[in-house]
Amino acid sequence: MALLDGGAEAYPRMLRAIDSATRRVHLEVYAFERDGVGSRFLSALTAAAHRGVEVKVIVDGWGSIGESRALATTLRAAGIKVRIHNPLTSLLLGRIWRNHRKILLVDDAVAFLGGINIGDHYAAQEGRAGWADLALELRGDICARLGAKLNAGASTLEAGPVRLLLSGFGGGWRLRGRYLAALAQAQRRVVLAHAYFLPDRGFVLALKRAAKRGVEVHLLLAGRSDVPFARAATQRLYRTLLKAGVRIHEWTATTLHAKAAVVDDQRLLVGSFNLDPLSLVNLETLVEVEDADVAAEATRWMERHMGLSTPVGLEDCERSGVRRWLLEVVGLAVARFAERFASFVGSRRMRRRG
Structure with a gap:
């Protein structure tokens, strides 16, 4: 491996x-x-x-x-x-x-x-x-x-330290569940590197709970994106996450495309699954590995990229004026569109299967 x-x-x-x-x-x-x-x-x-x-x-x-x-x-x-x-x-x-x-x-x-x-x-x-x-x-x-x-279709495969999940119809919720389980079990530190970070309210709450119980929570996010307005949708969450103690780092050297997390330097989650509404309905993969050596390598990758990223502070989110207002409006609109589009896709698939 x-x-x-x-x-x-x-x-x-x-x-x-x-x-x-x-x-x-x-x-x-x-x-x-x-x-x-x-x-x-x-x-x-x-x-x-x-x-x-x-x-x-x-x-x-x-x-x-x-x-x-x-x-x-x-x-x-x-x-x-x-x-x-x-x-x-x-x-x-x-x-x-x-x-x-x-x-x-x-x-x-x-x-x-x-x-x-x-x-x-x-x-x-x-x-x-x-x-x-x-x-x-x-x-x-x-x-x-x-x-x-x-x-x-949807499958969960296990062998040794590896659990591999393939999502089928609506299977993205199972993959999301593995992230939530990892957050709930974290004791010291969680680092998530995600290109398209548009989590639902339940996931945001799980991040805040982890941070408030003393877990060091880091988010490595895209400072620039290949998807128009995706960053605006992510930035609308910054203030609430920072106030809860979550640390945010924006990668700007290139485009961030990773979808991964490391928990307590022991567990790695990586795959095609994004923390966004569309990955809940698309066909996706997620690999979960309980291996200290692989997790340590992932930790080094995360730390190297966080060290070269721009830290985001609460003061960056408190700027007043038209720019902040536009950011909030555009970000919310993009997030709501993604949620409704994913819901529409899911309903179409359900009708076809029924």
Whole structure:
């Protein structure tokens, strides 16, 4: 088991795993860009298929917008099974929920899960630092169990120190529950690094309770975002969290894309699952690891990024004037829209299943 720092560490190991595949490759990502590092993945996947490996690729129709059709054509020409999850045409039929998972499984023996898609953003390019993100490389029994449950909907898989959750319909609530359990059990320190931080009131209350009972709670959040107005929606929560004793750090060096937490330097949670309304209804993954060595590596990653981040104080939230008012209005509007959109998506899926 290894914690991987962004695409710079993850991509070479993922490509080596594909190159060594003898039986099966399953790649499932939200976004897959064909150029740059994506071309290396296309070559590796094609070579695997040509030597007789069963290769399947699933990409999301929205996450890979503009890429999915050409990507599918290229892969199918090599004999690879391709699925575009809810392509844009499906919007006309009301199928608007997304596949947000990031999974590479090779020979049911090695797996990579986390927040990293396939694209040049996630690794340094010509002096430009890559997005801040994390992935886990897993080996052993948990990979075989994952291979058996990839198409089984909501699943909870356990092997040794690893618990792996796959969300199905409404399964995001189970993943949220693992975060809440970790917060409730924390005794000394919790650090959460989350790119799109739009938690519900219950989750905010859990953070405040942890801080008020003496747990050191840190939030590493995006000082800039690839999603318009997402930061404004997050900033509206700053004042109430800071007053409760939660410490906030904004990462501005690059785009923060991580979805992870470390509890008491003993437990790591990492995956594709965001603490926002949409992850409650999309297809997601969450890996929970009770391993001191991996948790220590994650702690070092968190501390390194917090040390290079901008601390946010209560005085930063008390500024008066039009800017603060606009921030509150825009942030609240974005948060409410996300909540209502997620509720609408969930209701559509329920009606279809019923």
